[in-house]
Amino acid sequence: MFHERQREFGRTLTAIQLHQQGHHGWSLLHQALDDLLSTKDAIFCRLLNAVWAARPDISDAHLVTLIGAAVRQIAQRERETAVLFDSSRDVATRLDILRQLVMQNEAELGKQICGRSNSFTGARRFLAPQLIIGGFAAEHQIDEVRFLDLGTGLGILPRQLNNEVVYNRFAKDLVWDPWEPEYRVIPLTVRYGVDAPPLPNMDWVRACYGPSRYYEERFQELMWSFEQTAGVESDVLIRELDMLDLPRLADFILTNQFNVVTCNFALFQYAQSVQEAVERCVVQNMASPGLFLTMNPSHALLRPGCQVRGRLVGNTSELQLADASDAHLIGTIIAGTDLPFIIGQRKRAGSE
Ligand SMILES: C[S@@+](CC[C@H](N)C(=O)[O-])C[C@H]1O[C@@H](n2cnc3c(N)ncnc32)[C@H](O)[C@@H]1O
Numbered sequence: 001m002f003h004e005r006q007r008e009f010g011r012t013l014t015a016i017q018l019h020q021q022g023h024h025g026w027s028l029l030h031q032a033l034d035d036l037l038s039t040k041d042a043i044f045c046r047l048l049n050a051v052w053a054a055r056p057d058i059s060d061a062h063l064v065t066l067i068g069a070a071v072r073q074i075a076q077r078e079r080e081t082a083v084l085f086d087s088s089r090d091v092a093t094r095l096d097i098l099r100q101l102v103m104q105n106e107a108e109l110g111k112q113i114c115g116r117s118n119s120f121t122g123a124r125r126f127l128a129p130q131l132i133i134g135g136f137a138a139e140h141q142i143d144e145v146r147f148l149d150l151g152t153g154l155g156i157l158p159r160q161l162n163n164e165v166v167y168n169r170f171a172k173d174l175v176w177d178p179w180e181p182e183y184r185v186i187p188l189t190v191r192y193g194v195d196a197p198p199l200p201n202m203d204w205v206r207a208c209y210g211p212s213r214y215y216e217e218r219f220q221e222l223m224w225s226f227e228q229t230a231g232v233e234s235d236v237l238i239r240e241l242d243m244l245d246l247p248r249l250a251d252f253i254l255t256n257q258f259n260v261v262t263c264n265f266a267l268f269q270y271a272q273s274v275q276e277a278v279e280r281c282v283v284q285n286m287a288s289p290g291l292f293l294t295m296n297p298s299h300a301l302l303r304p305g306c307q308v309r310g311r312l313v314g315n316t317s318e319l320q321l322a323d324a325s326d327a328h329l330i331g332t333i334i335a336g337t338d339l340p341f342i343i344g345q346r347k348r349a350g351s352e
Contacts, residue, residue, distance in 0.1 A: 002049050009048065010037050012060035025212030026068050028085055032098040033067060035091070044102050047110055054114040062118060062269050065208070069119075070112040071098070073207035074105050085211040112204075117269070119200035120208040121153040123221040124170040124329040125264050126160040128308050128322055129293055133161070133260050134184030135343025140289045144189045148258040150282075151266025152193030153200055155238045156222060159229035162186055166228050170221075173330045181335070181343055191232070192256065194241035218328060244274065246281045253285040259313075261286060264295040265306075265327070279311060288313040291342065297327055310342060 013034040017027050036044050051063065058066075075081040081101050083089045102109065137145050149157050160166050162185055171183075205222075209215040243249050243266075253261070261282050267275045282292050290313035298305035306329075308322040320336035 002052050005052055006037065006045060006048060009060050009063070010034065012064060013037065016061070016064055024214045025085060025210035028087055028094065029068055029071060029098075030064065031091070032084060032094045033064075035095045036098055036102070039095075041099060041102070043106055044099075047102065047106055047113075050110050051113050057271070059269065063113070065118040065120075066113045066116065067109070069116075069204065069207040070109045071101060072211060073112065073203065074101060074108065075211075076203075076207060115198065116200070116204060117196060117266075118208055119153045119195075119205045120265075121156055121205055121222060122265070122328050123156060123160075123218065123225045124174070125295060126157045127167065127170055127174055127329050128295065128324070128333065129157065129262050129264075130161055130167060130186070131181040131183060132293060132308070132310070132321060132339070132343060133262075133291065134186045135181050136260070136291050137187055138184050139342065139344035142259065142289065143187050145186050145260050146190040146256060146258045146287070147186075147188055147192065148253065148256065148261045149193040150243050150261060150263040150278075152195050152238065154202065154205055154226075155193035155195075155236055156225055156229070157262065157264070158191040158193045158236045159232055160225055161188060161191070163229055163232075166225050170329070174324075175332050177332055177334050179335055181339065190256065190258075191236045192239065192258070193236060194239045194243070194252070196242045197240040199238065199240055243278055244270075246277060249278070250281050250285045253282060257287045259287040259290040260293075261290075262293045262295075265297070267294060268296040283311050283313055286313050293321070298323065308336070310338070312342075 013030055017030045017034070051058065071084065075084055078101075081097055084094055084097055084101070086094075133145065133147075136142070147158060147161070149155070152158065164183075167183065206219065209219045241248060241252060243263075263278075263282075267278060270278075279292065279294070283290070286292065292311045294309050295306050296309075298307050306324050306327040308324070310319040310321045311317075312319070319338035319342060321339050321342065322333050322336050324333040325331035
């Protein structure tokens with residue numbers, strides 16, 4: 001059962017060790033998983049088969065990240081398994097520890113991998129939506145933004161909007177080219193975030209961060225953002241909603257009359273036809289004038305970078321709004337050709 005799929009998954013594990021993300025701590029685990037699969041470990045193969053039976057459409061790339069997070073979650077509480085991420089330990093020791101971890105935690109691993117998504121959350125991702133939504137509201141003279149974030153994770157983005165302290169700290173590390181949109185306060189009246197059930201908790205989100213100094217810094221930024229935005233906690237409503245359930249999604253958007261919806265780093269994991277169906281459902285049910293913003297990796301996670309795209313209610317074309325050099329929004333972000341169409345004004349990069 002699933003023999004060809006196992007071989008293909010093995011090829012993905014080998015290829016992913018060369019991926020830039022590996023440099024942020026995951027490659028040791030990818031190597032150990034590759035080795036475990038090569039030995040045809042019966043329990044690991046049984047676990048993989050159970051996942052493929054439960055989630056036939058899961059991509060290899062998503063499965064690798066889910067196994068990583070599920071193993072890391074266990075390693076965080078069982079200190080002796082932390083050696084899995086310790087490059088000073090030899091390959092055979094790490095393989096042995098992984099074999100035991102899988103054997104002792106097969107049921108838990110299966111539950112997490114079958115039931116969850118990768119919930120890595122970027123604390124800086126709101127930088128682009130802040131400027132684009134603020135400009136959109138000003139350009140269209142919208143005095144009430146009813147906001148929804150799809151695939152929100154813990155709901156940090158809806159909290160961060162309009163927080164100038166958080167914005168100013170992170171904006172320093174993101175350079176717009178060739179021009180920078182103006183910061184504007186968004187006239188937010190409603191802030192919602194939804195994620196698929198079961199809602200991710202902090203423990204799971206933490207496990208989705210790579211075991212490296214780089215990701216430790218990103219996680220600290222997330223924690224700091226939660227502290228800084230504690231004042232709006234009660235304004236942000238988080239709900240369980242599977243956005244693939246299109247009738248429910250449509251009803252939720254219509255009922256709440258959302259006119260700005262974002263969806264960051266969630267849609268890319270689905271087939272193109274599924275992404276398009278969700279986008280159509282969102283845009284057809286939003287209030288007008290309305291803006292749907294998406295952010296997705298540029299190169300299917302094989303290289304850094306992300307694309308910010310938009311759709312206006314009543315207009316079928318996809319708008320090129322920005323391209324960032326790094327999915328964590330550190331570095332450079334190129335203003336897209338359609339950005340002036342949305343926000344109607346330009347400010348040269350570096351001008352006052
Ligand atoms: C990689 S995280 C991104 C979190 C956050 N939006 C960000 O960009 O930092 C993707 C999130 O989308 C959620 N997600 C995936 N499929 C979903 C679905 N069908 N409905 C709702 N949320 C979903 C996952 O649970 C996860 O929390």
